[in-house]
Amino acid sequence: MKASCLAGLASLASLGAQAQSPPFISSQATFDPVVVTASRGLNPTATLRDAVVITREDLEAAGPLSLAEVLQRRAGVEVRATGGPGQPQALFIRGAGSAQTLVLVDGMRVGSATVGTTSIENIPLEMIERIEVVKGPMSSLYGPDAIGGVVQVFTRGKSVPHLFAAASYGNAAEGRASAGLVAADDKTLISFAGGARRVDAPSATNARSFGYNPDRDPYENAFFNLRAAQHLWQGETVQLEAFGSRARTHFDAGPGDDRNDQSIAGARLTSSTNFTSWWASRLALGEGRDRLVIHGNFPNVFETRQTQGSWVNEFAVPGGAVVAGAETIRQRVISDEEQTRFSQTRRDTNAGFAGIRQAWEGQGFEASTRVDEDEQFGRRTTGSASYGWTVLPSVARLAATFAKGFTDILRPLRPGVRGLLAQSGAQARAQPQPGGVAAQRCDRAAAVAHHRLRQPPRGPDRIQPRAGDGA
Secondary structure, eight states: EEEEEEEEEEEEEEEEOOSOTTSSTTOOOSSSSSSTTTTTTSSEEEEEEEEEEEHHHHHHHSSSSOOHHHHHHHHOOEEEEEESTTTTTTETTTTTTTTGGGEEEEEEEEEOOTTSSOOOGGGGGGEEEEEEEESSSSSHHOOOOGGGEEEEEEOOOSSEEEEEEEEEEGGGGGGEEEEEEEEOOOSSSEEEEEEEEEEEOOOSOTTTTTOOSSSSOOOEEEEEEEEEEEETSOOOEEEEEEEEEEEEEEEOOSSHHHHEEEEEEEEEEEEEEEETTTEEEEEEEEEEEEEEEEESOOOEEEEEEEEEEEEEEEEEEETEEEEEEEEEEEEEEEOOOOOOOOOOOOEEEEEEEEEEEEEEEEEEEEEEEEEEETTTTEEEEEEEEEEEEEEEETEEEEEEEEEESSSSSTTTOOSSSSEEEEEEETTEEEEOTTTSHHHHHHHHHHHHHHHHSSSOOOOOOOOOOOTTTTO
């Protein structure tokens, strides 16, 4: 097991005033943004970590962009893409590989266990209310797949009655439409949103690419998200959240019409309560799914189901707060066994984590630790610590972070690439790889097609990955 240590260098950040004063900063100065992702707490708070918030107003001002393009422009995240609308996109934060940046949707994991990434190209901006990006190692709260950072997407919905509708039409016969409704009173909230997009995009590759086909590669997407919450008489709030996005993407893989149908979805039930004035608790159970069906020259099916449960508690203490919780994740892989067979199709991970944030006389301190017990790779412990000092109130702060994590617990198998499979003819026997789900037998063509769909290709017409980025 290879361990890695990441240290955050001290940085000078400009600060802006805002209406709320975080608990670890004096009332004379406040720090933006206020987030929940950085501390994994139940109440939004400012953080010493490098965090960026993208609001609904920012998304509407961005125009007809993809989620990856917005993250690149607004949060400085490195993005690699393989073509136009609907083609695979990957995120890279602070040199970490795309499989080491965790993407959450309403707190749920919805990525692929066989590739290790989330298909962000199929998360439309019309489905998003808010985005929180925390850069730097977050494994001490979220596990090893967050060693580069965390991107958390919150789907559409407000806490007050609201109605919206939008439609547009543009180049390449691109049409978009979305609408939503929020109904709320003192105890009940119901929110629903849905929409669709279609674009007659040009060819996803050019003549220098492998499998180039000069035909057009249209893209279609439809989405919905639902939220229902009820505040009960004893003070408990029960909430059901669900979302889904289904896309049909045509791509180039030689002669003929090749396409993939991909859907990502999730549903979660949560129970939140304040046991006392200083103890808040939330229990959650949900499941995220990623299903990819490939049609054309190399047909195949890959599906990941992630059943996940968590119990998070936040305790108010003098000068700050303490967060403690437990999490369990069961990953299951389903595939077309005639094309791809996996030696292990299920993996369980149980974890416990704790964190603290404190403030005194213009200084702040944050620390967290997590223990992961993985049935395939055993037990590993991660940790992080941050310190910040307000140099000039409302002007500048000096902050530094040190974190330790491990990178190979969730490293995916990437079939058919650079010897990960010892192939001979059409069928091949895989050599097990540390940190991945190893396929014992895999059709070479289907494996290459799956890799090409989900990972940025190498070639003279594409950005070359840096050494060690895991691509």
